[in-house]
Structure formats: C-alpha cells, structure tokens
Amino acid sequence: QQQVKQSPQSLIVQKGGISIINCAYENTAFDYFPWYQQFPGKGPALLIAIRPDVSEKKEGRFTISFNKSAKQFSLHIMDSQPGDSATYFCAASISGSRLTFGEGTQLTVNP
Amino acid sequence: ETGVTQSPTHLIKTRGQQVTLRCSSQSGHNTVSWYQQALGQGPQFIFQYYREEENGRGNFPPRFSGLQFPNYSSELNVNALELDDSALYLCASTKEQASYGYTFGSGTRLTVV
Numbered sequence: 001q002q003q004v005k006q007s008p009q010s011l012i013v014q015k016g017g018i019s020i021i022n023c024a025y026e027n028t029a030f031d032y033f034p035w036y037q038q039f040p041g042k043g044p045a046l047l048i049a050i051r052p053d054v055s056e057k058k059e060g061r062f063t064i065s066f067n068k069s070a071k072q073f074s075l076h077i078m079d080s081q082p083g084d085s086a087t088y089f090c091a092a093s094i095s096g097s098r099l100t101f102g103e104g105t106q107l108t109v110n111p
Numbered sequence: 112e113t114g115v116t117q118s119p120t121h122l123i124k125t126r127g128q129q130v131t132l133r134c135s136s137q138s139g140h141n142t143v144s145w146y147q148q149a150l151g152q153g154p155q156f157i158f159q160y161y162r163e164e165e166n167g168r169g170n171f172p173p174r175f176s177g178l179q180f181p182n183y184s185s186e187l188n189v190n191a192l193e194l195d196d197s198a199l200y201l202c203a204s205t206k207e208q209a210s211y212g213y214t215f216g217s218g219t220r221l222t223v224v
C-alpha cells in the first residue's frame with residue numbers, strides 16, 4: 001500500500017530556477033514530514049522536516065509548504081544549483097517511528 | 112563523531128543462498144532501522160531494533176531477520192535469497208526509538224543472480 005505519493009518522477013530545472021516537488025499522504029496519523037536528499041552511491045540525508053502544526057518552514061534555499069486539509073506537502077528549492085542535482089524523497093512517520101517514503105524525484109539542474 | 116557505517120558495500124549472491132549485512136550505528140544512537148531500496152524506488156521499512164529487541168516490522172517475510180548487539184550495532188540476515196531481493200539495503204540509526212533524527216549509512220548493494 002503506497003501511503004505517500006510523490007511527483008514528478010523527474011524534474012529538469014535551469015540554474016537559478018525554482019524546483020518544486022509535491023507529495024500527498026493518506027494516513028492522517030502521520031505527524032512528521034521530512035525530506036531527504038540522496039546522491040548516487042550514498043544513503044539518504046535529512047534536508048528539512050515539518051510538523052503539521054505549521055504551514056511552512058524555511059531553511060536557507062529550501063522551503064516546505066504543508067496543507068493539512070489537503071493532506072499534501074511540497075518542497076521548494078529556490079535559486080537551484082547544479083550541486084542540488086540528486087534524488088529527493090519525501091517521507092512521513094508517526095511520532096518519529098518508521099519512515100514511509102515516497103517514490104522519489106530525480107532532480108537535474110542544468111548550468 | 113562517526114556516522115553510520117555499513118559492510119560490505121557490495122555483495123553478489125546466488126539465489127537460495129543466505130546473506131548477512133552489518134551496520135555500526137552512530138555514536139550515542141541506540142535504535143537501528145533497516146530499509147530496502149529497490150532501483151529507482153524509495154526505501155521500504157524492514158524492521159527496527161531498540162536496545163536489542165525488535166520493536167517494529169514492515170511487510171517483509173520471516174526470512175528477513177535481524178539482531179542488535181549490546182554496542183547497538185546490528186545485522187540483517189536474509190535466508191533463501193530470491194532475485195527480487197536485489198536492492199540497496201540501508202541502515203539508519205537514531206538516539207531513541209521515537210526520535211526524529213535518523214542518520215542513514217551509505218548502504219550495501221546486494222545483487223542476487
């Protein structure tokens with residue numbers, strides 16, 4: 001059962017542009033929504049995370065927008081750089097327990 | 112402070128064989144989780160160990176088993192390997208079982224032929 005759906009599957013953005021990745025979840029018990037960045041040959045690394053009591057969280061060029069009523073959340077990468085080229089995963093968990101991941105978005109930022 | 116280390120990095124096994132993968136958790140972390148990541152997909156939760164006890168399991172058959180040792184390192188064992196078991200196996204550790212700061216290792220790439 002796919003509880004977290006992620007789109008798009010792949011994304012190509014020009015340097016300096018905005019990258020937007022969307023996720024939707026089904027289980028209303030989820031209370032923690034992290035985003036992970038994964039480079040080839042590496043494990044996922046936590047990028048930014050949000051709890052459902054806030055609608056937006058910003059850390060540097062990365063912003064999470066959260067819509068509790070729509071059960072959707074998204075990652076915005078401002079001023080995208082070639083070094084941001086990686087696979088991004090959204091995830092969700094209940095009280096910090098097992099992570100349920102989306103299917104991933106392969107981001108390519110062209111110079 | 113060392114991160115999560117996994118061994119081996121790559122492994123090739125024959126269908127029907129058994130395999131053991133190892134994970135050393137990050138210093139200060141007592142909870143270890145294992146995930147299976149098939150090519151082009153997101154990681155799938157296998158199980159979690161907290162203070163040497165399994166305290167959560169995903170939708171994986173019993174031939175996937177694990178251990179956690181007193182130093183909080185962990186093993187993932189897979190018996191009767193199938194071709195579909197070919198994947199990247201990721202270990203993640205965190206300070207407590209209901210914690211939000213998971214640190215992932217770089218994984219073990221298992222190929223079953």
